[in-house]
Amino acid sequence: MFESVQENPYPDSHILGEGPEPHPLLQPVLPLLGRWHGRGQGEYPTLEKDFRYEQEITFSHDGRPFLRYEARAWLIDDSGTPVRPAGREAGWWRVTPDASLEVVLAHPTGIVETYVGHTSGAEIEIETKDVALTPLAKEVTGTRRRYTVRDGEMTVVHDMAAVGQPLQHHLTTHLRLRP
Numbered sequence: 061m062f063e064s065v066q067e068n069p070y071p072d073s074h075i076l077g078e079g080p081e082p083h084p085l086l087q088p089v090l091p092l093l094g095r096w097h098g099r100g101q102g103e104y105p106t107l108e109k110d111f112r113y114e115q116e117i118t119f120s121h122d123g124r125p126f127l128r129y130e131a132r133a134w135l136i137d138d139s140g141t142p143v144r145p146a147g148r149e150a151g152w153w154r155v156t157p158d159a160s161l162e163v164v165l166a167h168p169t170g171i172v173e174t175y176v177g178h179t180s181g182a183e184i185e186i187e188t189k190d191v192a193l194t195p196l197a198k199e200v201t202g203t204r205r206r207y208t209v210r211d212g213e214m215t216v217v218h219d220m221a222a223v224g225q226p227l228q229h230h231l232t233t234h235l236r237l238r239p
Contacts, residue, residue: 098235170197
C-alpha cells in the first residue's frame, strides 16, 4: 500500500566538518553548533525557593541559513540527583545578511516567542519581539537571553518578565560541549 521511502538525504549536523557545509550566513553563530550539557541555577520572585537543574542544548544545521535549536532541562536536588523534567523548548535561529538574528522558540506549556538580536564576538544577545500565549499558558510578557561561548564552554543568562513581574534575572546555565 505504501511506497518505500528513503532515509532523509539532508540530515542535520551539529559537528563542523560532518554533514553539510554550513551556509555562509551562519558564520557569526557557528560557535553555538554542538550538543551542550551542563548545570544551572534558577530563581524568580514568584517561586518559593531557588532551584538547580541540568540542561542539554543542541544547535544543528542542514546547510541552509538557520540553526535548529532544542533544549531540555530537569530539576536536580542538592546532591545532583534528578528530581523531575523541567523546561523544554525548540525552535529556529535565522541569521540575516547584516548578521542580526531572528529566533522563534516554542514551549510545550503554550508559549511561543519571537526574538531579535545580534552577535558581538563570543557573545550573542536576543530579546523578545513578541510573545504569544495559549489560553492556559503562564503569563510571560518578555525575555532576554545572553549566550557567551569561550574555550568550549557556553554560559546562558536568561532574564524574564512574567506573572506581573518586571524583566529580571531568572536562569544562569554553564554548559560544555559533549563529544
